[in-house]
Amino acid sequence: MENVTVRSQEPTIVWNHFADINAIPRASKKEEEIVAFMVAFGKKLGLETIVDPVSNVIIRKPATPGMESRKSVVLQSHLDMVHQKNADVNFDFATEGINMKVDGDWVKAAGTTLGADNGLGVAAIMSVLSSNDLEHPAIEALFTIDEETGMTGAQGLEAGYLTGDILLNLDTEEDDEIDIGCAGGIDVTASKSYAELIVEDDCLGFRISVKGLQGGHSGMDIHKGLGNANKIMNQLLKSNLDIIKLSQIDGGSLRNAIPRESVALLSCLEENIQQLKENFETTRDIILKEFATTEPNLSCELLEVERPLTCMSVEDQTALINALENAVNGVYSMSPGIPDLVESSNNIARVNVGNKDMHIASLTRSSVEKSKMEVANALKETFETNGFEVQFSGSYPGWSPNRDSPILKVLTSIYSDLFKSEPAVVACHAGLECGLLGTHYPDMDMISFGPTIKGAHSPDERASISSTQRFWTFLQLILKNIPEKQSS
Missing domain, CATH: 3.40.630.10 (Zn peptidases)
Structure with missing residues (x-):
């Protein structure tokens, strides 16, 4: 119009x-x-x-x-x-x-x-x-x-x-x-298949949502200390790693956009629900305090929903959460020759988990080709250590x-x-x-x-x-x- x-x-x-x-x-x-x-x-x-x-x-x-x-x-x-x-x-x-x-x-x-x-x-x-x-x-x-x-x-x-x-x-x-x-930049993509397990009847379903982040350009805004929804979601999941059964994650969208939102679907045995809620609230409060200045509209919610039918194994969800925890995100190095210029960075842009597949998409940037590949290879090593296959694509020069x-x-x-x-x-x-x-x-x-x-x-x-x-x-x-x- x-x-x-x-x-x-x-x-x-x-x-x-x-x-x-x-x-x-x-x-x-x-x-x-x-x-x-x-x-x-x-x-x-x-x-x-x-x-x-x-x-x-x-x-x-x-x-x-x-x-x-x-x-x-x-x-x-x-x-x-x-x-x-x-x-x-x-x-x-x-x-x-x-x-x-x-x-x-x-x-x-x-x-x-x-x-x-x-x-x-x-x-x-x-x-x-x-x-x-x-x-x-x-x-x-x-x-x-x-x-x-x-x-x-x-x-x-x-x-x-x-x-x-x-x-x-x-x-x-x-x-x-x-x-x-x-x-310059390069796309780094990590993928892993997993077997689905049946969720027990004595479990309840929950949805965790991260929203309200500013997002922004993964190059021009990467130095601002903005929240990355995929990293924040992973921190919330990590706090309950031993008691949750993870079914789905849908976080972020495009590689060149800092992710603003993420949603995870999981289940938990009834006997562990109180611990789940306490751990979530403790971790949420830490996150909200950390981003109180840069992300004033950030919210992290835990809601009870219909129980999902399937989940991944403890081993697979541990591998996923450990990989995301250790993966480079944000500013990696500053330029030694140009004041205030980010030399190298990475944006964990997209996390998509469900239907027996895990898919993690990142965009690595650097004004120095050697540094670009250093960050990309560090990501590759992190993901491969946790059982993922890693592909590089879309490389372009600075x-x-x-x-x-x-x-x-x-x-x-x-x-x-x-x-x-x-x-x-x-x-x-x-x-x-x-x-x-x-x-x-x-x-x-x-x-x-x-x-x-x-x-x-x-x-x-x-x-x-x-x-x-x-x-x-x-x-x-x-x-x-x-x-x-x-x-x-």
């Missing part, structure tokens, strides 16, 4: 394009509809529009008169968004557009992710393409797919599709930062900072003149596509920047309206001041 309030915000050209794409479901690996929309958009403008073999969309716009001799620019953002919602929100990402609202300086969604990551970047590029009065050099707009769950769009983009000299990635989430480097980048000098100069302050030149712990794109286009000068977005990958995601105004002004000035091509 069109939201007039959002569409009326300045710059209206950007917010209208954002509202257009937010009306379209665009989950990672399910981008068919948004890809078709972008192709139609490019062709309607009369611009050269192509789709590469992995479904990235490239739209080319010639330089405006007098700008033909400037270096050519690739404007790049990803089409997919993280789909997350609060448990009490009735919303179908597969069929519904995002329900947006304005709250002061912020554009938010109603209990779901907003899609500003990276929808505002996409909307800004669309604004450049559709503008009739913006000065710019030759533009190649690159809209990649599947950034959030594997970067397969950037990975699959072959050499030869792009000819640009400079790449402007519009996927940074603090408007006072210019990004020149990022972390983006090494280049402080001598020519386009960096252009951006810092424009930023200082425009905003009367110096930008922070940083590297981030998130995964940007620049690292992968650089493997195919090693001579391309790359930089990343964007408007301020908070709470990405969670239902608290919100985008600053005033920051988007500054970002749009900044982008226009950058394009107007792209340097001349060097004469051969």
Whole structure:
């Protein structure tokens, strides 16, 4: 549904394009509809529009008169968004557009992710393409797919599709930062089968729920000390390891989102119920005290429910709980060369137990390849020690900072003149596509920047309206001041 309030915000050209794409479901690996929309958009403008073999969309716009001799620019953002919602929100990402609202300086969604990551970047590029009065050099707009769950769009983009000299990635989430480097990542998946046992008749069923956590981006927010629902659930289960019979766990969702909720189904002999409740309450109080500042809305509940029919053996549940207890989670190391930058981390993102299978999904990140594999192998050893099979997949490289980048000098100069302050030149712990794109286009000068977005990958995601105004002004000035091509 069109939201007039959002569409009326300045710059209206950007917010209208954002509202257009937010009306379209665009989950990672399910981008068919948004890809078709972008192709139609490019062709309607009369611009050269192509789709590469992995479904990235490239739209080319010639330089405006007098700008033909400037270096050519690739404007790049990803089409997919993280789909997350609060448990009490009735919303179908597969069929519904995002329900947006304005709250002061912020554009938010109603209990779901907003899609500003990276929808505002996409909307800004669309604004450049559709503008009739913006000065710019030759533009190649690159809209990649599947950034959030594997970067397969950037990975699959072959050499030869792009000819640009400079790449402007519009996927940074603090408007006072210019990004020149990022972390690489690798998916670590642990799996184990187990035999189901029949739960005795003299047992009662219980459900433990962990909810109310903030969640967030497993790269950008990993250093904030936020609660991980899978780790908290495991702590609650551990406190009753000897008396519970575990049947199911459903915790977390996507690898790149810090898990906000977890639910476990278990049973307990009637004679042990009082001990179960006492142990649970003691552990819960310790957890709530630990996260009183960072997670004020955290709740841990134990409710009696219908007794499950089956459970796993004591040996299997011990192996699971021990593995999760010892698995690396959160910040592993800080960068020795860049202040306050997380070098390596891991997010235990998804725990799914039931129907004779255990499945644990993590995302390991690091700006140093050696450290990335050190964390991944530490996880592998922990899980294999407890009888799990471990697979590595989806590995992608980091983006090494280049402080001598020519386009960096252009951006810092424009930023200082425009905003009367110096930008922070940083590297981030998130995964940007620049690292992968650089493997195919090693001579391309790359930089990343964007408007301020908070709470990405969670239902608290919100985008600053005033920051988007500054970002749009900044982008226009950058394009107007792209340097001349060097004469051969």
